[in-house]
Amino acid sequence: MRENPVSQRAQFELSKLGVVSMRNNVGVAFDTTGRAIRYGLMNESSKVNDEFKSSDLICITPVLIGPQHVGRIMGIFTALETKKTDWHLTKGDKRGQAQLRFMQLVRGHGGxxxxxxxxxxxxxxxGIYQ
Known part of the structure; x- marks a missing residue:
């Protein structure tokens, strides 16, 4: 399966679990004066974007927390990078490695x-969070 159908089906599965998902388009466009307009997460500069490539889907996963928050649902920052079915991360994949660094940042902060x-x-x- 190609990446786009994986992404669409992933968003459908996420919605069934009550997860809010948002497509994160990242890139750069130029205005009429030639000035670069950067958009998307972790894309403040080309240097930042070379180091971290944010995920395709940025989500909020609802989780019911323990006794101190009884009855209150908290949202966990969730980042999912969709890939075609036969994709595998390799050491030589600079883009994939930058995406992995973004995921490690998210996981390192409880996401x-x-x-x-x-x-x-x-x-x-x-599922383990619900």
Missing amino acids: IADFISDPAQIRNLI
Whole structure:
């Protein structure tokens, strides 16, 4: 399966779990004066974007927290990078390695992040929090 259908099916699976997902388009455009307009997360500069490439889907995963927050649902920052079905991360994949660094940043601060090449992975990834 190509990346776009994986992304669409992933968003459908996320919605069934009550997860809010937002497509994160990242890039640069130029205005009429030639000035660069950067958009997307972790894209403040080309230097930042070379180091970290933010995920395709930025989400909020609802989680019911313990006794001190009884009855209150908290949102966990979730970042999912969708890939075509047969994709695998390699050491030589600079883009994939920068995406992995973004995921490590998210995970290091208590978030959920992973590569998704099959929407079925979502239940295993998100389900443990619900």
